[in-house]
Amino acid sequence: MSERITASQLMDTLMSDPEFVRSEQEREAHRMKAxxxxxEEEAGLVRELRGAGMNVDSVWDLVGWKGDNDAALRAVTGTRTAAE
Structure with missing residues (x-):
């Protein structure tokens, strides 16, 4: 069985591997781009939601939303609901 190492030791080993470091830098660049x-997409949606009279700062404000769901749907889809 191989000798156990700590998480810190593992990270030291990984960070001394140029290929691992390059791969991590690429992965982080991709994550930052995404x-x-x-x-940008969220900012546009938040503007639309606010334009529909919804007081939101983030799309995450819709999680557990107790407000007018029809207004949110209209803002997101740009359509009217069946009730209108």
Whole structure:
């Protein structure tokens, strides 16, 4: 059985491997690019929701939303609901 090492020792080993470091840098760059795209998309949606009279700062404010779901759907889809 192989000798056990701590998480810190593992990270030291990994960070001394240039291939691992390069791979992690690429992965982080991809994550940051995706986060930027999501932030732009969220900002547009938040503007639409606010334009529909909803007091939100983030799309996450819709989690557990107790307000007017029809207004949220209209803002998101740009359509009217069956009740209108």
């Amino acid at each position: 986060a930027g795209i999501l932030a």
